[in-house]
Amino acid sequence: MTLRVGEVVIDCAEHGAVVDFWQAALDYERQEVNEQYVGLAPRDREPGRPPILFQKVPEPKIVKNRVHLDFRSESMADEVVRLTGLGATVIAERSLGSLTWTVMADPEGNEFCVS
Numbered sequence: 315m316t317l318r319v320g321e322v323v324i325d326c327a328e329h330g331a332v333v334d335f336w337q338a339a340l341d342y343e344r345q346e347v348n349e350q351y352v353g354l355a356p357r358d359r360e361p362g363r364p365p366i367l368f369q370k371v372p373e374p375k376i377v378k379n380r381v382h383l384d385f386r387s388e389s390m391a392d393e394v395v396r397l398t399g400l401g402a403t404v405i406a407e408r409s410l411g412s413l414t415w416t417v418m419a420d421p422e423g424n425e426f427c428v429s
Contacts, residue, residue, distance in 0.1 A: 321353070321365040322383065324424055325375070331421040333368050335401045342366070375423050383426040390416060393428050 326332045329352045337344055337354055340363070345353035350370050356363040387393040394404065394416050405417040405425065415429035 319364050321367045323367045323369055325371045326368050326422050326424075327371070327374060328422075329368055329370060331401060332424070335421050336366060336368075338400050339397055339402075340366075379425045382424070384415070385426065385428050387428055390414065390428055394418070397428065 324332070324336075333344065333352050333354065336342065340354065340356070342354035342356055342363075342365075345355055347353055347367070352368045353365060354368070355365040385393070397418060398404065401421045402418045405419055407416050408414070408427075413429065415427045417425060417427050419425050
């Protein structure tokens with residue numbers, strides 16, 4: 315099979331706060347593309363760290379994302395505090411059996427999960 319993820323694309327109203335948030339959260343390098351797109355790429359080629367492309371769109375986010383990113387961490391509580399300090403908000407805490415995670419949103423409301 316030759317199909318691979320090239321990058322993850324996230325829509326945004328403005329590049330500013332959302333790109334700054336994800337750059338700090340992931341420690342990625344910023345890549346200016348053009349007025350519509352700004353990219354973030356990992357400093358290394360470590361598996362599980364795909365590039366992210368932020369696409370400026372005219373319409374606002376209205377409902378829950380149909381696709382979102384899930385992140386694993388050594389300490390969910392510490393990461394939630396760190397990400398909140400960078401501008402994320404906590405939406406909910408969830409669990410299913412022994413699995414627990416926190417649903418969060420970036421500065422423009424795009425959801426992601428941390429476990």
